[in-house]
Amino acid sequence: AERDEPAPLAQGLLERMEAAIVYEDKALIVVNKPAGIAVHGGSGVSAGVIEVFRQLRPDAKDIELVHRLDRDTSGLLMIAKKRSMLRHLHEALRGEKIVDKRYHALVRGHWPAGKKNVRAPLLKNNLRSGERMVEVNVEGKDALTEFRVLRRFGDFATLVEARPITGRTHQIRVHAKHAGHAIAGDEDFSREIRELGGKRLFLHAAQLRVPLPDGQVLELEAPVDEMWQRSLERLND
Numbered sequence: 316a317e318r319d320e321p322a323p324l325a326q327g328l329l330e331r332m333e334a335a336i337v338y339e340d341k342a343l344i345v346v347n348k349p350a351g352i353a354v355h356g357g358s359g360v361s362a363g364v365i366e367v368f369r370q371l372r373p374d375a376k377d378i379e380l381v382h383r384l385d386r387d388t389s390g391l392l393m394i395a396k397k398r399s400m401l402r403h404l405h406e407a408l409r410g411e412k413i414v415d416k417r418y419h420a421l422v423r424g425h426w427p428a429g430k431k432n433v434r435a436p437l438l439k440n441n442l443r444s445g446e447r448m449v450e451v452n453v454e455g456k457d458a459l460t461e462f463r464v465l466r467r468f469g470d471f472a473t474l475v476e477a478r479p480i481t482g483r484t485h486q487i488r489v490h491a492k493h494a495g496h497a498i499a500g501d502e503d504f505s506r507e508i509r510e511l512g513g514k515r516l517f518l519h520a521a522q523l524r525v526p527l528p529d530g531q532v533l534e535l536e537a538p539v540d541e542m543w544q545r546s547l548e549r550l551n552d
Contacts, residue, residue, distance in 0.1 A: 324362050324370055328352075332367045337535055342400035343393065344368065345523065347537035350389040350515045354380055368394055377401070382408060385485065387500065390418065390520025391537045403528045408482065415524035418477045418487055419465065419539070421517035421547070422496035423504040426464055426473035433490040434459045437483045449485040451493050458483045460490045468550040471507075472499065476521075487518060499546075513546035 331349065338345040346364065348354070353363035365380050372378060381393035381404045395401035407413045438455030440448045459480040466474040473496070477487045488498055497503035500516035508517070523535045 324367060328362075329367060329371060332364065333371060337391070337537055338533065342397040343395060343404075343527075343533075344372075345533075345535055346392050346394065348384055348389055348392045348520075349540065350387055350519075353386040354383050354392065360386075364392060365394065372396065381405070382482070384520060385488075385516070385518075387516035388418075388518045388520065389515075389537075389540065389543075391416075391523040391535055392520070393523075393525070400528065404525065407526055413526055415522070416479065416520060417522040418479070419474060419519045419521045420477050420487060420491060421472055421474050421499040421508075422491050423472060423499070424496050425467070425470045426462065426475055426494075426496050428464050430462060430494065432459060432461055433494050435490060435493050437486060437489055439484055449483070449489050451489060456483060457481065458486050458490065460487055462491075462494075466547075468547075472550060474547070508546065511546045511549045513542060515540075515542055517543065517546075519543065 332346065335346040335349065336344060337347050348364060353360045355363040355365045365378070369378055375396040377398045378394060378396050379401050381395050381401060384390065384392050393404060395404060435451045435458060436453055436455035437449050437458045438452035440450070461478040461480060463476040464473055465476055477491070479486050488501060491498050492501065492503065498516060498518050499505070499508040499513060519537070519539050521537055525533050527533055
C-alpha cells in the first residue's frame, strides 16, 4: 500500500499499541514496545510500530521512528511526530552523554560484579535473508557497554543493567555473549528458559532520560511483561 493509502491494520494490534503509550505530547510519543513486534514493516513483516502509529495518528504527517529496537526486544521506543523533534533527538543521540538509555537483561551464569565494561569493536554483515549479523571483529566500529549486576539467581543466571555508550546494532546482545554470558532467549541460552515459560528474548529497554527542546528533561521507566515476571519468579523457586 502507498504511504498515504495504508492497508488497514488489525484492530487488536492498534489497541495494543495505543495501550502501550507511556508518554505523548504534540511532538513525541514514547511507547513500551512489546517483544515480538517489529518497529517497521519489511523482511516478511507486513507492519510494525511506525505503520501502526501512522494509522493511529493520521494528522501527524511527519511521524518517524527516532531510533530502533530489535523485534525481540521490548521497552521504551521514541517516535517523533514533528521533523523538528526528530532532528533534536537525533542530535541528542549523537552525543554520548545526553541521552541515557538503560536496559535490563537476564544473562547466563554468574556475571562478575567487577566486570563493569565491555569494549569490543562490532562489525555488521548483511545476510542473504536481509537480516544483519553482528560480530566482534577488529575491523568493526568501536563499541562500549556498561554493565551493572541487579540480581542473581545462583550461578544459573544474572539480571544485569546494560547501558550502551555507543549505539551499534545488536550491541548489548553481542557484548553480553562476547563476555561469556548470553542473554536468555538467544540461541545459546534459550532451552532452559523456555522450560520456565520464558518464550521471549530477555532484553528490555527499561529506562530513558532524554532532553526536550524546551530544556526540560524527560525521564521514563517501562515495566516488563508478565512472561518476564513469571519466569524470574520461577527462577527464584
